[in-house]
Amino acid sequence: MIPILQLENIKKNRRAEESTPLFAGVNAEVAEPDSIALLGVSGQGKSTLLRIMSLLDAPDGGEIRLHNKPQAEMDPRIWRMNVCYVAQQAVMLPGTIDDNIKTASLLHGKPFDREHAERLRERLGLGGLDPAKKASELSGGEKQRVSLLRSLMLRPQVLLLDEVTASLDQASKQKVEDVLLERHREEGTTLIWVTHDLEQALQVSRTVWFMAEGTLLEKGGTESFFQHPATDAGLKYIRASGSGE
Numbered sequence: 001m002i003p004i005l006q007l008e009n010i011k012k013n014r015r016a017e018e019s020t021p022l023f024a025g026v027n028a029e030v031a032e033p034d035s036i037a038l039l040g041v042s043g044q045g046k047s048t049l050l051r052i053m054s055l056l057d058a059p060d061g062g063e064i065r066l067h068n069k070p071q072a073e074m075d076p077r078i079w080r081m082n083v084c085y086v087a088q089q090a091v092m093l094p095g096t097i098d099d100n101i102k103t104a105s106l107l108h109g110k111p112f113d114r115e116h117a118e119r120l121r122e123r124l125g126l127g128g129l130d131p132a133k134k135a136s137e138l139s140g141g142e143k144q145r146v147s148l149l150r151s152l153m154l155r156p157q158v159l160l161l162d163e164v165t166a167s168l169d170q171a172s173k174q175k176v177e178d179v180l181l182e183r184h185r186e187e188g189t190t191l192i193w194v195t196h197d198l199e200q201a202l203q204v205s206r207t208v209w210f211m212a213e214g215t216l217l218e219k220g221g222t223e224s225f226f227q228h229p230a231t232d233a234g235l236k237y238i239r240a241s242g243s244g245e
């Protein structure tokens with residue numbers, strides 16, 4: 001079977017002239033639809049890796065492939081429609097909530113499916129908001145869900161989720177997790193979650209990618225990572241968060 005996504009020997013240098021790269025030798029493969037928690041202490045480059053996967057940043061070495069096709073050989077617009085990045089700090093397009101939802105679809109050449117948008121608005125707890133409200137006036141948590149909704153409208157194969165529930169209350173967080181996991185189950189969307197919430201990682205992911213020591217140090221089943229991490233760095237990380245058994 002052709003893998004969905006492959007990362008081959010990805011390297012990213014630091015901005016400053018320092019000898020060690022931010023990360024190097026990052027190898028990973030998504031062989032079938034998966035829900036992956038990308039974990040690691042602050043500053044390892046988790047967001048940077050997501051941004052590289054979504055072409056918002058360029059690697060300094062290595063290759064990413066989607067269905068075995070190297071990124072360099074693909075139209076970036078097609079790539080971004082299939083591999084969507086949902087940022088931690090949601091950026092709103094000018095105009096209303098409705099404009100935001102429609103524009104993103106139209107920009108990507110997808111017809112606007114109002115019924116789909118309405119369903120998602122309800123499911124994400126945005127049903128009570130007037131769609132004609134200015135997006136710039138929304139709260140941080142509302143913006144985050146509108147931004148997620150925009151991405152979900154594109155029905156991407158891979159969703160890169162950069163701490164997407166960080167500014168949400170418990171009820172909204174649950175809604176977002178439910179919608180995303182349903183997408184994963186029903187449409188085979190691969191989810192890659194960057195999160196510092198290890199309870200969340202345990203609940204939503206089947207696989208863990210653990211970044212430490214300037215690389216993707218561990219890859220494996222979520223339970224196995226939390227119960228028997230393969231490296232000292234993994235053990236230390238779990239102990240520090242108090243999530244181990």
Ligand SMILES: Nc1ncnc2c1ncn2[C@@H]1O[C@H](COP(=O)(O)OP(=O)(O)OP(=O)(O)O)[C@@H](O)[C@H]1O
Nearest residue numbers: 013014015022041042043044045046047048049057
């Ligand atoms: N494009 C870039 N090129 C080089 N270095 C970068 C780039 N973007 C971010 N950095 C630096 O790399 C480091 C890691 O940033 P990044 O946000 O990717 O880490 P992270 O693991 O997601 O951290 P956190 O968990 O705190 O969000 C930071 O010191 C940041 O300043």
